[in-house]
Amino acid sequence: MTEAAPHFLEVEDLSVTFQVEDREILAVRNISFHIDRGETLALVGESGSGKSVTALSVLQLLPYPKASHPTGSIKVEGEEVVGAPEPVLRSIRGNRISMIFQEPTTSLNPLHSIERQINEILFVHRGMEPVAARTQTLELLELVGLQNAEQRLGAYPHQLSGGQRQRVMIAMALANEPDLLIADEPTTALDVTVQAQVLALLRGLQERLGMAILLITHDLGIVRHMADRICVMSEGELVERGETQSVLADPQHDYTRILLAAEPSGQKSTAPDDAPDVMTGSGIKVYFPIKAGVLRRTVDFIRAVDDVNVNVRERHTIGVVGESGSGKTTLGLALLRLIQSEGPIHFDGTLIQGRSYKELRPLRRQMQIVFQDPFASLSPRLSAGQIVEEGLLVHGLGGTFEERREIIGDALREVGLDPDMQDRYPHEFSGGQRQRIAIARAMVLKPRFVVLDEPTSALDRSVQAQIIDLLRDLQVRHNLAYLFISHDLKVVRAMADEIIVMRDGKVVEQGTADEVFDAPQTAYTKALMAAAFDLVADESGAVSV
Amino acid sequence: MRPRLPGQQKFLGLRITPLTRRRLQNFRANKRGYWAFWIFTVLFVLSLFAEFIANDKPILISYRGELLMPVFAAYPETKFGGDFETEADYRDPFVAELIEAEGWIAWAPVRYSYNTINYALPVPAPAPPSAENLLGTDDQGRDVVARVIYGFRISVQFGLVLTIFSSFVGVAAGAVQGYFGGWLDLIFQRFMEIWGGMPVLFLLIILASVIEPGFWSLLTLMLLFSWMALVGVVRAEFLRARNFEYVQAARALGVDNITIMFKHLLPNAMVATVTFLPFILNGSITTLTSLDFLGFGLPPGSPSLGELLAQGKANLQAPWLGISGFVVIAFTLTLLVFVGEAIRDAFDPRKTLG
Numbered sequence: 001m002t003e004a005a006p007h008f009l010e011v012e013d014l015s016v017t018f019q020v021e022d023r024e025i026l027a028v029r030n031i032s033f034h035i036d037r038g039e040t041l042a043l044v045g046e047s048g049s050g051k052s053v054t055a056l057s058v059l060q061l062l063p064y065p066k067a068s069h070p071t072g073s074i075k076v077e078g079e080e081v082v083g084a085p086e087p088v089l090r091s092i093r094g095n096r097i098s099m100i101f102q103e104p105t106t107s108l109n110p111l112h113s114i115e116r117q118i119n120e121i122l123f124v125h126r127g128m129e130p131v132a133a134r135t136q137t138l139e140l141l142e143l144v145g146l147q148n149a150e151q152r153l154g155a156y157p158h159q160l161s162g163g164q165r166q167r168v169m170i171a172m173a174l175a176n177e178p179d180l181l182i183a184d185e186p187t188t189a190l191d192v193t194v195q196a197q198v199l200a201l202l203r204g205l206q207e208r209l210g211m212a213i214l215l216i217t218h219d220l221g222i223v224r225h226m227a228d229r230i231c232v233m234s235e236g237e238l239v240e241r242g243e244t245q246s247v248l249a250d251p252q253h254d255y256t257r258i259l260l261a262a263e264p265s266g267q268k269s270t271a272p273d274d275a276p277d278v279m280t281g282s283g284i285k286v287y288f289p290i291k292a293g294v295l296r297r298t299v300d301f302i303r304a305v306d307d308v309n310v311n312v313r314e315r316h317t318i319g320v321v322g323e324s325g326s327g328k329t330t331l332g333l334a335l336l337r338l339i340q341s342e343g344p345i346h347f348d349g350t351l352i353q354g355r356s357y358k359e360l361r362p363l364r365r366q367m368q369i370v371f372q373d374p375f376a377s378l379s380p381r382l383s384a385g386q387i388v389e390e391g392l393l394v395h396g397l398g399g400t401f402e403e404r405r406e407i408i409g410d411a412l413r414e415v416g417l418d419p420d421m422q423d424r425y426p427h428e429f430s431g432g433q434r435q436r437i438a439i440a441r442a443m444v445l446k447p448r449f450v451v452l453d454e455p456t457s458a459l460d461r462s463v464q465a466q467i468i469d470l471l472r473d474l475q476v477r478h479n480l481a482y483l484f485i486s487h488d489l490k491v492v493r494a495m496a497d498e499i500i501v502m503r504d505g506k507v508v509e510q511g512t513a514d515e516v517f518d519a520p521q522t523a524y525t526k527a528l529m530a531a532a533f534d535l536v537a538d539e540s541g542a543v544s545v
Numbered sequence: 546m547r548p549r550l551p552g553q554q555k556f557l558g559l560r561i562t563p564l565t566r567r568r569l570q571n572f573r574a575n576k577r578g579y580w581a582f583w584i585f586t587v588l589f590v591l592s593l594f595a596e597f598i599a600n601d602k603p604i605l606i607s608y609r610g611e612l613l614m615p616v617f618a619a620y621p622e623t624k625f626g627g628d629f630e631t632e633a634d635y636r637d638p639f640v641a642e643l644i645e646a647e648g649w650i651a652w653a654p655v656r657y658s659y660n661t662i663n664y665a666l667p668v669p670a671p672a673p674p675s676a677e678n679l680l681g682t683d684d685q686g687r688d689v690v691a692r693v694i695y696g697f698r699i700s701v702q703f704g705l706v707l708t709i710f711s712s713f714v715g716v717a718a719g720a721v722q723g724y725f726g727g728w729l730d731l732i733f734q735r736f737m738e739i740w741g742g743m744p745v746l747f748l749l750i751i752l753a754s755v756i757e758p759g760f761w762s763l764l765t766l767m768l769l770f771s772w773m774a775l776v777g778v779v780r781a782e783f784l785r786a787r788n789f790e791y792v793q794a795a796r797a798l799g800v801d802n803i804t805i806m807f808k809h810l811l812p813n814a815m816v817a818t819v820t821f822l823p824f825i826l827n828g829s830i831t832t833l834t835s836l837d838f839l840g841f842g843l844p845p846g847s848p849s850l851g852e853l854l855a856q857g858k859a860n861l862q863a864p865w866l867g868i869s870g871f872v873v874i875a876f877t878l879t880l881l882v883f884v885g886e887a888i889r890d891a892f893d894p895r896k897t898l899g
Contacts (some may be wrong), residue, residue, distance in 0.1 A: 321620075336797055365801030377790035381812045391798040443796065 006078045007034035008099075008212055009058065009180055016053050016236075027053045030071065030236040036178060040206065040213040042244070044220065044259070046460040047431070050236040051216045055182050058214070060084070060091050076180075095125050096175035096295035101238035102185040102249050104165035108157040114141075114168050115153040121175040140171040145201055162324070164305065167201070174205065179214045187222065189484035191323040191487060196531040198228060217383030218460055220259060224248060225535045232256045262462035271315040273495055277448045277480040279312040279335055279367070283343040286330050287504075304330040305341070306505040310483070312449060315475060317482040319496030319513065321489060323530070327505040328485045332451040335483065336367055348448065365395050368442035373523035378426040384437050387544030391445045412437075415470060417483065432463035436470070443474060449481045456491050468494055489532035493517055497534040501525050568891040578887020585880040592698035599655035599691035601636055605649035636661070655679075657688035658696040659848035671856070671863040681865040683856050689865065693847035693873050698875070704829040708822060710768050711829075716777030716811075716818055723783025724778070730780070730880055737773055745770045746835065749794065753841040763842065767832060774825050778817040786813045818890045823885030827878050834874060850874050 002272040014030040020445075028050040035041045041049045056062050058074055060081060074081040076092055092211055109117060115137055120349040122133040141149035144167040157165055166186065173181055183202065187195035200223060206213055215226055223230055223244060230248075232240040240253040249387045253256045269493065285308075287301035305327045314319050320328045334341035337352055337360055347363060371377035378387055388408045389398075397402035407417030411495050415436040426434055433453060452471065455463040470490060474481060492499065492513075499516040502526070509516055509525045520526045530536040573579050597604055602615040613620060615635065622633040625643045633640050636656065644650055657663065657678070663686045667671045671685040680689035722730045749766055756762050784790060788809065795805050836842035837851025838858075850870050857867025 333793075338793060338796055361799040361801075364797065367797075369794065369797045371790040371794060372788060377794050379791040379795075379809050382808075390795065390800060392797050394801075394804075438794070443797070445798070 006075070008037050008077060009035045009057070009214075010073075010075045011054075011072050012075075014054065014057065014074060015070050016050070016057055017068055017070055019066050023286045026236060027067075028057070028236045031231075031233070031236075033238065033241065033540070035180065035210050035214060037211045038206070038210045039228045040226055042214055042215045042217060042223040042235060044217060044223055044230055045233035046218055046259075046462065047194055048235070051233050052256055054185055054233070055099070055214060055216050057082075058182065059097060059099060060089050061093075061173040069196070075514055077424075078351065089372065094121060094173075094178075095176045096178055097182060098176065098178040099184065100166070100169045100173045100186050103189050104158070104162060105189075107169055108165060108305045110157050113154045113156055114160070118168070118172050118175055121172060125176050132176040135170075136175075140175055141168070143174065143205070144168070144171045145197075146171070156487050161194075162190050166190060166194075166198055169203065170198075171206070174209070177209065178211060180214060181206075182214045184216045185218070186215075188217075188219075192489065193323065193527060193531040193537075195222075196537040199535060204227070217485075219534060220461070228268050232259065242262065262460075262465045262501065271313070273417045275310055275314040275316060277313050277346075278348060279310070279483070280346045281308070281310045281335050281343060284308045284310070284334055284345070285342040286334050286339060303505045305334060307343075307508075308500070308502070308505075308507055310335065310500065312481040312483055314448070315479050316498065317475065317484050319492035319499045320483065320485045320502060321487065321492050321499060322502035322508075323487060325504075326502040328487075328502055329453050330452050330505075331502070332485050336369055336451055338369075361394070365391070365445045365448050367448040367451075368445060369451040369453060370435070370442050370455045373458050374431055374438055375426075375458070377438050378425055383423050383425055383518045384412070384417075384429070385413070386436060387426070388422070388444050389443050391441060394468040395445065395446070403493050407444065409438075411440040412441065414474070415440045416466075427501075428462075431459050432466065435459060435463075435467055437447055439467075439470065439474070443478070446478065447480070451483045451485070453485045454487070455484075457486065457488060464491065471495065482500040489517075489529065501528070552759050554678045571893070572887050572891035573889035573891045578883045578885075578890070581880045581883035583889065585877075585884060587596050588697070589701055592694055592701070595694050595698050596653075596658075598653055599657060599659070599688070599694050601656060601658045601661040603635055603650045603652050606644055607650075608644055609647045613649075622642055635636065640736025655688065655690050656693070657691040659692045659868065660687065660846055661691065662686045664690060671860055671866060673863070674865055680869045683853065683866055684860055684863075685831040688763040689869050690855070692848045692853060693850070695875055695879065696850040696853060697841070698849055699760075699848060700830050700833060700874075703760065703833050704826045707764055707767055707829040708826045711771040711782050711825065712775055712818060712822065714768070714772035716814065718772065719816065720783050720806055720811065723780035724787055724788075724802065724810065729838060735798070737776060739883060740743070740770070741773055743770070746832075747834075749836060750839065751840045753836065758842060758844055759844065761775040763833070767829070771825070771829060771832075774828070775818055778821065782814040782817055786810050793861055818891050820885075823881045827881045827885070830874075830877065830881075 010303070011034065012032045013030050014032070015026065015030055016072060018025045018027055022264070031054065033041065043054060045051045052060065057067075057069065058081070066110060071080050072082065075098060079088070081089070081092065108114070110247070115134065118137040118140060119130070119133045122128040128136065138149055138153065141152070144151060145169050152160070159169075160168065160294055179292060186202070187198050190198060202213065203226065205211070213226075215223070217223060226242045229242065230244045232247070232253065234255045240247060240251065240256045246257065248260065251260055284305055285303070286305040287303055289298040290301045291297065291348070292299045292301060308331055311320060320331060322328050330339065332400050333339045335345060337345070341353070343353065344351060350363075352363060382390075385405070385408050388411055389404055392398040392404055392407065398407050405422070408422055409442060412419050412422060417433060417436050419442070421429075428438065455471070456467050461469060471482070472495065475478060482495070484492065484495050496513045499509070499511060499513050500507055501516065502520075503524055509520065509522050516525065517529070522527055552879065556812040567898050580734070596616050600616060602618060604614065606613040608625060615633070618631040621631060622629045624641060625633060625640060627640055627643060628631065635641060635644075641650065643752060663672075663678060663682055664769070666686055670682050671684045672678060672682045672686070678688045678690070680693065682688055683692065718733070746769075752766050756766070763856075792802055792805060792809050795809055810869040833842060834849075834851040834854070838855045839851075840855065843849050850873060853866060853870035854874075857863070857870055860866055863899065
C-alpha cells in the first residue's frame with residue numbers, strides 16, 4: 001500500500017462491540033480489507049458472522065452508543081469515518097456510498113410513490129428542481145431496467161413485484177452516482193429467476209458507472225459470478241481472503257472448506273417402485289374469490305391452485321418447485337386439509353376431502369407439516385419439550401409425564417438434539433436447531449406423510465445440508481412420504497424422486513426428477529434451471545420481470 | 546412433579562422466563578412508575594384495614610382482665626355496667642369512663658368512622674379543619690379524613706372488580722371474534738358499534754333511577770358498557786396471530802380450537818390486555834366518581850369521593866371539602882397512570898435497558 005494511491009475504502013483493524021444489558025458482545029474482531037473503484041469485493045459468511053455489522057459500520061449506521069468501535073479505522077478516500085461529525089457522515093451516506101438492503105418491501109416507504117421517494121434523494125443531496133428531478137428519476141428507473149418506467153412513476157411499492165421493488169431500491173441507491181454500492185444480501189428475498197436478473201443488472205451498472213460494490217452474501221454461487229475478491233468471515237473474524245478464483249479453487253481455511261462443501265449434494269436413495277400410495281389428490285383446486293361492488297358479489301377467482309394432480313407414495317418425495325406466488329404452499333396446505341379446496345383427496349385409501357375438523361383429528365397424527373421459518377413456527381412461549389409434547393397430548397399418546405418426557409427426549413435425539421434441551425425456550429436455539437425441533441414435533445407422532453414447506457430456505461447453507469441429510473435419513477428409517485416444497489432447485493434435486501413445476505397455480509411440468517432436471521421440456525422450466533444452477537438471466541421472455 | 550431445572554429463575558414462586566425477567570427489569574427501570582406502584586399498593590392494602598385506622602369503635606378494650614375487640618363483635622352497654630341493652634357507644638364519655646375504671650381502651654388513630662357524626666362540633670357543620678377533625682367535617686358533621694379513607698377503598702375496590710370482570714368479558718368476546726372471524730365477527734362488530742354509540746352516562750342515570758343503586762347493581766350496570774374497552778385490541782391480536790405458523794402447526798397436529806386459543810393465542814393478547822388494565826381501572830374509578838357526584842351512584846351515606854366533591858360544590862364556603870376530594874382523586878388517578886406507563890414500558894419489545 002503506497003501513500004500516493006489510497007484505496008477508495010480502507011478498513012483497518014476494525015472491531016465492533018455491542019453493549020447488551022450488562023455484557024459486552026464483540027461482534028466483529030480486528031478485520032481489515034480495502035476496496036478500489038470499479039471492483040467487487042464479496043463479504044461471505046453465515047448469519048451471525050458479522051458481515052452486515054461490518055457493512056453498517058462503514059456508513060456508521062449502527063445503534064451508537066450501544067455499539068462502539070474499540071479499535072480500528074475506516075477511511076473513505078483517506079478521510080476518517082469512525083467518530084466523524086454528522087455533517088461529514090451525511091456527505092458520505094447516500095452520496096458517495098449507497099446501500100441496498102435484503103428486503104425491498106420494508107426498505108421502501110409504503111405511503112409514497114416511487115417517484116417521490118427517488119426525487120427526495122435528488123432534492124436533498126443534489127438540490128435539483130422538480131422538473132429536472134423527474135427526468136433524472138425516469139432515467140434512473142430505465143437504467144435499472146424497470147419496464148414501462150414512465151407509467152410506473154406514480155406507482156406505490158405494493159403495486160410492484162419483489163424484483164421490481166429491488167430495482168427501485170437500486171435506482172434509489174444510484175441516484176447520487178455513488179462510488180461504492182454496499183449490497184447487503186440483495187437477492188436473498190427474491191426468486192431465483194429474478195435473482196439472476198438483479199445480479200446481471202448490478203454487473204452491467206458497475207461496468208457502465210465504474211463504481212465499486214461491496215457484496216454481502218452467504219451464497220457462494222453468487223460470489224463466484226460477481227466478485228473479484230472475497231473475504232470470508234466467521235464469528236466476527238476474517239478467516240480468509242484473496243482472489244475469488246483462487247479462494248474457491250483452493251480454500252486455505254477450514255471454515256471456507258466447510259462453506260464450500262455445504263452445497264446440498266447427492267441424491268436420495270431410490271425408493272422401491274411398488275410402494276403403496278399414501279396421499280393422492282386429483283384435480284385439486286383452491287380458488288379465492290375476488291369480491292367487488294356494494295353487495296360484495298364474487299366477480300372472479302384467484303386461482304391459487306388450479307387442477308393439480310399429486311400422488312405421493314411411501315418413501316417417495318415429490319418436489320414442488322416454482323416461484324413465490326405459484327401456489328406451492330397452498331397445494332401443501334390443501335392436501336393436509338388446512339385450507340378449503342375442491343377435488344378428491346385420499347389419504348391411505350380413505351377419502352378425507354369433506355371431512356370435518358373433528359373427524360379428521362385421528363388422521364392428523366399420520367400427516368404432518370414442517371414450515372419454512374423456524375422462528376415463526378415455534379410458539380415463543382413454550383419450551384422445546386412442550387412444543388413437541390403438544391401433539392402427543394392431543395392424540396392421547398405417551399402415558400404419564402415421565403414416559404412422555406422419555407418419548408420427547410428420543411424424538412429430539414433422533415433429530416440430532418440433546419434430550420436435555422427440552423426445557424429450553426425457542427429463542428435459545430439457533431435457526432438450524434429450531435428447525436430440528438419443528439421436525440421433531442412432526443416426527444414424534446410417527447406420521448406417514450409429511451409436507452415440508454421450504455424447510456431449508458431460512459437456514460444457512462451449511463445447516464441446509466445437515467437438515468437435508470436428516471430428512472433423507474428419517475425418510476428411509478420410517479418409510480415416510482414427503483411433499484417437498486421449495487424454490488431452491490439445488491435442494492430439490494438432492495431430495496426428490498418426482499418433480500412438479502408450478503406457475504400461477506398451474507402445473508407447468510411434471511415428471512421424475514431425472515427427466516425434469518436433465519431434459520426440461522418447457523421454456524419456463526429451462527429458464528428456471530438456468531437461473532438456479534448457472535445464475536443466467538432469462539432473455540427469452542419466459543419469465544416475467 | 547416436574548423436576549427443577551437449572552437455569553430457571555423464580556419470582557414470587559412462579560417460574561419466570563427470560564422474557565418475563567426482562568419485563569420486570571424494564572418495569573423497575575421506570576422509577577416513577579415503580580414507586581407509584583408501591584405507593585399505590587401500600588395505600589390500598591392500608592385502606593383494606595380502614596376499620597383499624599378510622600373507626601368510632603376502639604380497636605382493643607381491656608375490661609376486667611378480658612380483652613375485647615369491638616370491631617369484630619358488638620357488646621351491649623350493660624356489659625360495661627351501663628344502662629342500655631343496645632351496643633355500647635364508645636364515644637360517649639360516660640361509657641368510656643366506665644371502661645377505663647376497670648381497664649383501658651386502645652383507639653384507632655382516627656376516632657371516626659365514615660358515618661360517625663360529630664355532635665360536639667363547636668361550629669355548625671361543615672366545620673373547618675381542627676385538631677379533632679384534621680380535614681374538617683362535611684355538611685352532616687362527619688369526619689372528612691375517615692370518609693376519604695373509606696372512599697378511597699370503595700373506589701379502588703369498585704374499580705378493580707369492574708376491571709377484572711370487564712377484562713374477562715372483553716377478552717372472551719375479542720378472542721372469539723378474532724379467532725373465528727367471518728360472519729360472527731362482522732355481526733358482533735356491528736352490534737358493538739351500536740352498543741358503543743349509546744350515551745353511557747345518560748343511560749346509567751336513567752337505569753340508576755329504576756334500579757336501586759348498590760355496589761353490585763351499579764357494577765353490573767357499568768359492566769354492560771365497560772367490557773368493550775378491550776375487545777378491539779384482543780380481537781386484533783387474535784386476528785393477526787391466528788395465521789401464525791405455529792398456530793397452523795398446532796392445527797396440523799389436530800389441536801382443538803379452545804386449546805389453540807388458550808395456549809397459543811391468549812398469551813399474545815395478554816400483553817395488550819395487561820397494558821390496558823391500569824387505564825381501564827382509572828376509567829372505572831372516574832365513572833363511579835362522576836355518578837356519585839351527580840347523585841346517582843352508591844346509596845346515600847356511603848363514603849364516596851364523588852359525593853364529597855358534590856358537597857364541596859354545594860358548600861363553596863367550606864373549601865376543605867372540595868380540596869380533600871380533589872387531592873385524593875387526582876393522587877389516585879395519577880399514581881395509576883404512572884403505573885400504567887411503567888407497565889407499557891415493561892411490555893414494549895423495542896424498549897431495552899440502557
